[in-house]
Amino acid sequence: MLSELTANAVADARAREADRPLAEVEAAALVRPAALDALAALAPGARVKVIAEIKRSSPSRGALAEITDPAALARSYELGGASAISVLTEGRRFGGSLADLEAVRAAVALPVLRKDFIATPYQVFEARAAGADLVLLIVAALDDATLRELYALITQLGMTALVEAHSADELERAAALGAKLIGVNARDLTTFELDRDLFGRLADRFPADAIRVAESAVLSPDDVAHYRRAGADAVLVGEALVTGDPIANLSAFLAV
Numbered sequence: 001m002l003s004e005l006t007a008n009a010v011a012d013a014r015a016r017e018a019d020r021p022l023a024e025v026e027a028a029a030l031v032r033p034a035a036l037d038a039l040a041a042l043a044p045g046a047r048v049k050v051i052a053e054i055k056r057s058s059p060s061r062g063a064l065a066e067i068t069d070p071a072a073l074a075r076s077y078e079l080g081g082a083s084a085i086s087v088l089t090e091g092r093r094f095g096g097s098l099a100d101l102e103a104v105r106a107a108v109a110l111p112v113l114r115k116d117f118i119a120t121p122y123q124v125f126e127a128r129a130a131g132a133d134l135v136l137l138i139v140a141a142l143d144d145a146t147l148r149e150l151y152a153l154i155t156q157l158g159m160t161a162l163v164e165a166h167s168a169d170e171l172e173r174a175a176a177l178g179a180k181l182i183g184v185n186a187r188d189l190t191t192f193e194l195d196r197d198l199f200g201r202l203a204d205r206f207p208a209d210a211i212r213v214a215e216s217a218v219l220s221p222d223d224v225a226h227y228r229r230a231g232a233d234a235v236l237v238g239e240a241l242v243t244g245d246p247i248a249n250l251s252a253f254l255a256v
């Protein structure tokens with residue numbers, strides 16, 4: 001499933017490139033105001049930080065929420081105390097788009113993450129051109145050379161990479177990049193199985209200077225407390241926020 005999602009995302013980016021060549025997207029990326037400092041926004045603190053996700057649907061859960069105004073939802077997240085906004089820009093299975101990201105960027109003063117299956121420099125330039133401050137890199141989807149190339153490009157463009165792992169080996173590959181923001185996704189992106197204990201099993205393998213993000217499977221304040229006890233500095237939450245009252249849920253999560 002992960003390789004199919006990545007191949008589709010790359011094919012879709014190639015189709016966009018036919019209309020908007022790399023040089024044009026690169027130029028648009030370079031004239032954007034500087035990216036916001038996501039590491040400062042997500043720095044470890046007395047309270048857990050929340051990266052709140054705009055998520056319409058997903059391969060594992062199908063349709064989740066009809067989000068007609070992603071900018072308004074992002075403003076609710078900001079009001080509710082989120083530290084960053086994650087925007088799923090993949091269209092086929094998640095119903096997202098770069099237009100969502102641009103709308104969110106224009107609506108909030110928080111760092112914005114492009115959450116997609118990124119495997120080419122073109123997609124990274126697109127992210128910056130749309131106003132992203134952060135870009136997701138899924139270790140399992142990338143060979144080492146591509147992972148290094150994309151990480152370097154994200155950094156050169158002034159953005160922050162959220163490097164996602166799902167095993168000890170992948171966490172080691174993230175650490176070898178010098179990544180300062182590393183996520184452990186509880187969701188196996190091939191089987192969709194959720195393992196909330198994976199973060200805790202890997203927690204002491206994070207580099208000492210990396211911000212630790214627990215991704216997926218937060219449905220209640222107890223789940224946030226579980227990740228927090230295991231050492232998470234931040235949690236990335238989608239489903240619980242788009243299917244419930246985002247402000248009430250955020251405030252319950254932030255009170256943990």
Ligand SMILES: O=C(O)c1ccccc1NCC(=O)[C@H](O)[C@H](O)COP(=O)(O)O
Pocket residue numbers: 005053055058059060061185187189192215216217218236237238239240
């Ligand atoms: O959510 C999915 O079904 C999914 C399937 C395959 C690849 C990625 C997928 N989700 C991306 C994410 O990592 C989540 O959207 C994110 O961590 C939030 O998860 P949740 O709070 O459980 O909605």
